[in-house]
Amino acid sequence: MIQKLLIAGMLSGFLISLAAFGYARLFAEPTIELSISMEQDADAHGTHPHEETISRNVQRNAGLFTGIASFSVALGGLLAILVAFTHGRIGVGTRASVWLVTAASYASVVVLPQLKYPASPPGVGAAETIGSRTELFFIAVLVSIASVILSIWVTLQLGRYLSFSKSALVGTVVFIGLASLAHLALPTVDEVPDAFPRELLQEFRLHAWILQVIIWGGLGVVFAEMAKYLVDNSDLDNHAVRYISPNA
Template sequence: MFTRGVQSNIGMGLGVLIFSVAMGALLAVVFCAVYGRANLSARAVAALTAGGMLVSLWIVPALKYPPNPPAVSLEETIQQRTLLYLLLVVLSAGLFVGSVLLVRRLMPKLGVWNASLAGIADYVVSMAVVFLILPGIHETPSSFPADDLYQFRLYSLGTQVVIWATIGLVFGALAAKVLEDKRASVAA
């Protein structure tokens, strides 16, 4: 339908923009659920939420099923790979939320530092079990240049870091402005 040139220029930019807006909306929902419960500033909550979403929605799933360049993988495995990847994203996000809730529950008994370490350990062990249960997929042809694959995966990671950092910082600044204005008007 579109040429490769259009896909790699306008299409890629539009795709990143649409993805970023969708993830920003998801961050807004999570922020609203977390902000009142956390004893942190709006900027800190937005930054921590964006960081947690980057880890749980992209970095950890990419460790098991890393991104590949278009048209490199076997076409007959695309449905299986997509379903397994989406399952892993859902499990990772759910287990991440569970670990955060565990931290909140353990904080009164263990303190912030030890509860945080327990939550991190819980998430790491839980994800290790998930990684062992889910099948590995090795569909990239051995003849594909390893340097190209490495560069693609590195650029994919860089793109996600930029997207999530931008979402977290911009949302945090805007949320802080709105919430500080509300606080000032309530105090007056």
């Protein structure tokens, strides 16, 4: 059953990647193209010319689809593993289990890190700080994931004594508190040039958010239906733990 869930999750990811690629190609790519042209203009007027290793035509077509499809398929597989582990342990049905896992993952991997370090188009940020900015972003992701895991643990522990709704509320408060502390503790990075159009920056970030919503939200919907079908036609409900651990 775990293998079937894994395949369903990866298949869901591939299907969603088609819609995500369509959106990115139609709406996000024009903002990237404009940002790149501005960066190239700046290079031509004083810094070093930028030579493309891969042509823009390949980047915005085959490269874009490969990147989105690879990410979506891998994400679908990861969500399938998490759903298999949590199913039957949190007191909700299959669809709700998928939605909760997807929402918690989305909040920890996308929402919180990007609230602190939002996505930026080409030409924004100094080249010499790419390493440090990337490191800070991954630290934010790890801290956010740790906050989610701890809040889930608190919810499960309190679930022994309280209703699911009450224990989930306490877990949510714990998560918000930890995430807020992390947000305040991590250093702020703002390297947007004064000359860079704010409208273009906001448009790029809006499309980045929408693209993530399409991928994560689409996966939550499509995979939830596939998972429910698999569970309804198997004995996963009664033997969920057995599939995860032979000693359970």
